[in-house]
Ligand code: SF4
């Protein structure tokens with residue numbers, strides 16, 4: 054998960070990301086390639102879905118998602134509880150870089166804005182950059198909020214938790 058700057062602390066309000074959109078070029082995501090974006094633009098692309106924090110396993114060269122999540126993901130708001138120091142605490146937490154977005158096999162969900170834009174698609178109508186509301190990803194049921202997801206701490210065998218949700 055790549056969300057949010059500057060912090061994912063508990064007091065962090067995701068809506069604050071969209072309070073200052075006027076300083077960005079309108080629809081910058083249609084005018085620039087991912088590699089041309091500023092750090093601030095890049096960060097704004099993340100919709101806050103939390104789906105990249107699901108655990109995955111590779112089977113026969115394909116990434117399969119499970120309905121198990123990183124223990125540090127808060128599924129109520131889809132925020133990382135340890136965002137500022139996540140890479141020290143969770144060695145396999147992935148930074149969302151251009152290389153990670155282009156990695157094969159694909160490991161980001163099909164709805165991930167980075168993957169969509171890099172593959173020639175536009176942002177979906179529910180994306181917070183379109184709605185200017187951080188909660189629109191939840192209201193569109195595109196995040197992990199309200200889904201049947203358990204913590205990795207409860208998992209015995211990941212293969213028992215494979216899922217095939219259409220938005221993955
Ligand atoms: S899947 Fe993509 S859009 Fe969703 S939280 Fe992860 S980086 Fe952000």
Ligand code: SF4
Pocket residue numbers: 054055105106123124125126127132133134135136139143146147
């Ligand atoms: S530490 Fe876990 S919850 Fe936080 S961003 Fe990484 S995978 Fe997601």
